[in-house]
Amino acid sequence: MGQKTINSGPVLKDKLAFFLASAIGMSFLIFPVHNGEYITIPMGILTDALTAFIGDIVKYVALALCMASALLTTYFQWFDRAPRSDLIVRLFRPGHSWTLIRILGAVFCVSLVYHIGPEWIWGESTGGVVVNDLFPPMLVTIGIACCVLPFLTEFGLMEFIGTYCERYFKRLFKIPGRSAVDAVASWLGGSAVGVVVTSNQYEQGHYTAREAAIIASNFSIVSIAFCYVITDVLNIQQYFFSFYAVLTLSGILCAMILPRIPPLSTKSNEYLTQLSHPDRDDAHLSVHNRALQRAYVRAKSAPGPTNIARSIGINISDIWLGMVPACAFMATAFLAMAEYTDFFKTIAIPVMALLSLLQVESADVAGVSVVIGFADNFLPALIAADIESEATRFVIAVVSVGQLIFLSEVGILLLQSAIPLKILDLLLIYILRTIVILPVAIIAANLLF
Numbered sequence: 075m076g077q078k079t080i081n082s083g084p085v086l087k088d089k090l091a092f093f094l095a096s097a098i099g100m101s102f103l104i105f106p107v108h109n110g111e112y113i114t115i116p117m118g119i120l121t122d123a124l125t126a127f128i129g130d131i132v133k134y135v136a137l138a139l140c141m142a143s144a145l146l147t148t149y150f151q152w153f154d155r156a157p158r159s160d161l162i163v164r165l166f167r168p169g170h171s172w173t174l175i176r177i178l179g180a181v182f183c184v185s186l187v188y189h190i191g192p193e194w195i196w197g198e199s200t201g202g203v204v205v206n207d208l209f210p211p212m213l214v215t216i217g218i219a220c221c222v223l224p225f226l227t228e229f230g231l232m233e234f235i236g237t238y239c240e241r242y243f244k245r246l247f248k249i250p251g252r253s254a255v256d257a258v259a260s261w262l263g264g265s266a267v268g269v270v271v272t273s274n275q276y277e278q279g280h281y282t283a284r285e286a287a288i289i290a291s292n293f294s295i296v297s298i299a300f301c302y303v304i305t306d307v308l309n310i311q312q313y314f315f316s317f318y319a320v321l322t323l324s325g326i327l328c329a330m331i332l333p334r335i336p337p338l339s340t341k342s343n344e345y346l347t348q349l350s351h352p353d354r355d356d357a358h359l360s361v362h363n364r365a366l367q368r369a370y371v372r373a374k375s376a377p378g379p380t381n382i383a384r385s386i387g388i389n390i391s392d393i394w395l396g397m398v399p400a401c402a403f404m405a406t407a408f409l410a411m412a413e414y415t416d417f418f419k420t421i422a423i424p425v426m427a428l429l430s431l432l433q434v435e436s437a438d439v440a441g442v443s444v445v446i447g448f449a450d451n452f453l454p455a456l457i458a459a460d461i462e463s464e465a466t467r468f469v470i471a472v473v474s475v476g477q478l479i480f481l482s483e484v485g486i487l488l489l490q491s492a493i494p495l496k497i498l499d500l501l502l503i504y505i506l507r508t509i510v511i512l513p514v515a516i517i518a519a520n521l522l523f
Contacts, residue, residue, distance in 0.1 A: 084370035092230040092373040099225030102218075103267075120218060125210045136209045136398050137187050143395040144180035147173050161388065165395055172396070172490065179399025182406050200409040207452065208401055208482055212266070213394065219267040220389045223274060226255055228376045230369030232275070237365035246326075247292070248333045249285045257293040265484050268294035273491040274389065279347035284333075286493045287341045291503050292329040295478055296451065304475060307455040308467040313522065317471055320518040324476050324511040332506055337499045346492060396490040397483075405482040408449035418446045432516055435463035443470045444512070448504050450482040451475065465523035472515035479504040 102117040128135070150158065150166035151173045158167075168176075185191040186201040195201050226232065232252040240251030247253075256271045269290055276286035301318060305311050332338050356364045377385070411417045419442055426441030434440055439461055443454035454474035461467050479485055479500050488495050495503075 084367070084374070088370045088374045091376060092234070092369045095225045095229035095373070095376075096231040096234070096369075099222055099229075099231060102222050102225075117215075117218060117222065121211065121214050124214045124218075128210075128214075132210050132213055133187050133205050135213060136205075136402070137183050139394050140176075140180040140183040140399040140402055143399050144177045147176050147395075164388075165392055168396065168490065172400075175403055176396070176399040179401070179403040181403075183399065183402040186402060186406065194410045194414050195406055197413070199413050201406050203409055204402060204405050204482075208405055208450075209398070212397065212401060212483065216266050216270065216393050216397070217390055219270050220386050220393070222267075223270060223389070224377075224382045224385065226271065227274060227278075228372075228382065230372035230376075231255060232280075233372045234365045234369040237368055238361060247288065247329045249288050250281065252280065253285070253289045253293065256289050257295075265294045265296045265478070266487060269484055269487040269491070270389070270393065273487070273493055276346055277492050279345050282343045282345055283494050284338065284341035284343050287495050287499075288329075288333045288338050290488055290491075290493055291338065291479065291495065291500075292325070292332060294484055295325060296475055301475055304452075304455050304471050307459055308471050309459070310464060310467055310471060313464075313468060316518070316522055317468060320472050320515060321476055324472065324514040325478075327514065328476070328507050328510050331510060332503065335506070337502055341494060393487070393490075397486050400486045400490065401482055404486065405450060408481065409453075412446055412449065412453060418442050421445055432513075434469060434516060435466045436461045440466050440470060444473055444508060447474045447477045447480060448485075448501065449480065451477065451480040463523075465519040468519045468522065469512075469515045472518070473508065473511050476511040476515075477504055477507050479507065 102120075103115055105116055107116055107119060125132070147166045147168065150162060151168070151170070182195060182201075185195045186205050189196045232255045235254050236250055236252030238251065239254040243249050243251045243253060252275070253272070256268050256275070272281070272286055272290045272294065275281050276283070281289065301321070302311070302314060305314050305317055310317065356367055359367060422441040422445045425444050426437050429437035429440050429444075436458075439458060443458040446453045446457065451474050454470050458467055458470040461470075479488075481500075485497075485500050488500065489497060
C-alpha cells in the first residue's frame with residue numbers, strides 16, 4: 075500500500091492542505107511581531123488581548139469550571155456507575171483521588187473568589203497569585219493552544235520536521251524526530267502547549283509511553299517570553315542571551331542523560347493506541363523529498379472540519395475541567411506552605427549546605443528558591459529577587475526555568491494526562507534535572523561575573 079501511495083503521487087489538494095495548515099499553525103508560534111514594547115509572537119498578542127478583554131471575569135469562569143467539574147465528577151464517579159460513553163469516562167471518571175482533588179479545588183475556588191474562609195487561602199500572596207497570575211494564562215493560553223494544535227499535528231508538519239530530525243533525536247534523546255515540533259511549540263508557545271501536543275500525540279498512538287514521558291519531561295519548557303519575564307524579575311535582563319544559552323545547554327544535557335536512567339528508562343515502550351502506519355518505501359528519496367512525501371500522505375488522511383472542531387472542544391474541556399480545580403487547590407496549598415510555614419526552608423537545608431560549599435552567595439535564600447520551584451516556577455524568582463549578588467540571581471534564573479517540572483501547571487497537566495508519570499516520578503525527575511543543571515549554572519555564573 076505504501077508503494078502504491080508513493081507511485082501515485084500527491085494531489086494538489088494534499089499539498090495545499092499541508093502548506094496552508096502548517097503555515098497557519100507555525101505562524102502563531104514563530105512569526106515575530108512587535109507589540110510596541112518588545113518582540114513577541116501572534117499567540118502571545120492574542121493571549122494578552124483575550125486576557126485583557128475578559129479581565130476579572132476569568133475568576134468567575136474558573137469558579138464555574140471548578141463547580142461543574144466537582145459536581146459532575148462526583149456524580150459519575152461515585153453515584154452513577156452505569157456504563158457510559160468514552161467521553162463521559164474521560165471527562166468525569168478520573169479516579170477517586172482526582173475526584174477528591176476536584177472537590178477540594180471547588181471549595182478553594184469559592185474561597186479565592188469571594189474571600190471566604192481563612193486568609194491563608196485567599197490572601198494576596200497565596201490565592202491572589204493563583205487568581206491573578208495562574209488562572210488567566212491557564213484558561214486563555216491552553217484554550218488557544220488547543221485550537222492551534224490540529225494545524226501542527228494533523229496536516230503533516232510533524233512528519234515533515236520529524237523526517238529531518240529523526241536520526242539526531244533518536245540517537246541523542248531516544249525519541250522520534252517528530253517531537254521536535256513539541257519542543258518548538260514549548261519554546262515559543264509555553265510549557266502547557268508542549269504538554270498538550272505530547273499528550274495528544276501519545277493518545278493517538280504516535281509515541282510509546284517511554285517516548286511521551288521523555289518528551290513531556292524534557293522538552294516542555296516555558297516560552298521565551300516567560301524566560302524574559304524571569305530575567306526581568308531578577309533584574310538580569312542584560313544577560314538574557316547568556317542566560318538562554320546556558321539554559322539551552324543544560325536542557326540538552328538533561329535530555330541526553332535522563333532518558334537513559336530511571337524513572338524514564340523504566341517506562342514501557344508500548345503504544346497506548348496501535349496505529350496502522352502505511353508501509354514506507356522511500357529510502358531512495360532525498361531527506362527533503364522524503365519529508366515532503368510523508369507530510370503529503372499525512373495531510374491526505376487529515377480529519378474534516380467537524381471532527382477537528384469536536385476534538386478541540388473535547389481537549390479544552392478535558393484540560394480545563396481537570397486542571398483548573400487542581401490548580402485552585404494544589405497551587406494555593408503550596409503557596410500557603412511557602413508563605414506561612416518553614417517547610418521549604420527545612421527541606422532546603424541540604425541544598426543550602428551544598429550552595430555554601432560551592433561558594434554561592436546568599437545560599438540560604440538561594441536554597442529555598444531551588445526547592446520551591448517544584449510548586450511553581452515563578453516562585454524562585456520572586457524569592458530571589460532581592461539577592462544582592464547578580465551571579466546568584468543568574469543561577470536561580472537558569473535553575474528555576476530548567477527544572478521544568480512544577481505542579482501548578484506542567485505537573486497537573488502530566489498527572490491528569492494518559493502519559494504514565496506519577497507524582498513520585500515527577501519529583502524524582504525534578505531532583506535529577508536540578509542535579510544536572512545546578513553545577514552548569516554555577517560554572518557559567520563564575521565565568522560571567
